[in-house]
């Protein structure tokens with residue numbers, strides 16, 4: 316009987332969709348790469364009630380996908396909000412997680428000021444649409460080097476944010492705002508872990524990610540130069556190299 320390829324589940328960040336993983340999916344032909352759109356993102360249905368969105372609901376949707384595809388265990392690779400969803404998957408179904416790649420993410424919940432920021436961005440999205448969200452976020456998620464030297468990527472990231480629905484953006488902001496603190500989970504992780512940080516990331520700074528890696532038994536840490544929050548798109552070759560090295564050692 317033919318063996319199926321091992322699976323890797325890529326989970327995108329906010330306010331993005333599956334397209335942020337295009338370089339990694341292309342670089343790993345020997346893996347069954349799943350890069351779904353989370354509820355409310357990309358082409359996935361976007362319920363209008365914000366309380367339909369939570370890290371638990373996103374994780375539930377992903378477990379359903381694994382079940383439908385009859386995938387027992389997968390390497391889970393999450394970027395930023397995708398990392399928060401990864402922690403939730405670990406809480407809900409640890410046995411489904413073969414290994415973890417945590418990119419540009421953190422374990423802590425939002426502080427009160429962060430929660431106020433979520434509310435302000437949700438109001439902006441409702442009042443002025445996804446374009447206003449892109450205006451605010453594009454300069455924050457990309458490094459100065461990317462903004463200066465990779466104009467087509469800047470346009471790609473802007474277009475990705477602008478195609479998201481307002482309902483999906485507002486729902487995701489609610490899920491982000493209400494997410495639990497995953498820090499207590501770190502010391503209990505027992506699968507191989509690779510942590511990938513961007514040298515210029517202001518949203519999830521590399522120093523905090525290094526500390527997070529130190530709190531996870533046996534975790535490896537890789538710093539990607541000239542990248543901010545979207546390492547997978549800003550420096551795909553470096554990320555793919557780190558990813559392949561990690562995957563071949565599993």
Ligand code: MLT
Nearest residue numbers: 328329394395396397518
């Ligand atoms: C993301 O990229 O998913 C967001 O930056 C997450 C966050 O704002 O906490």
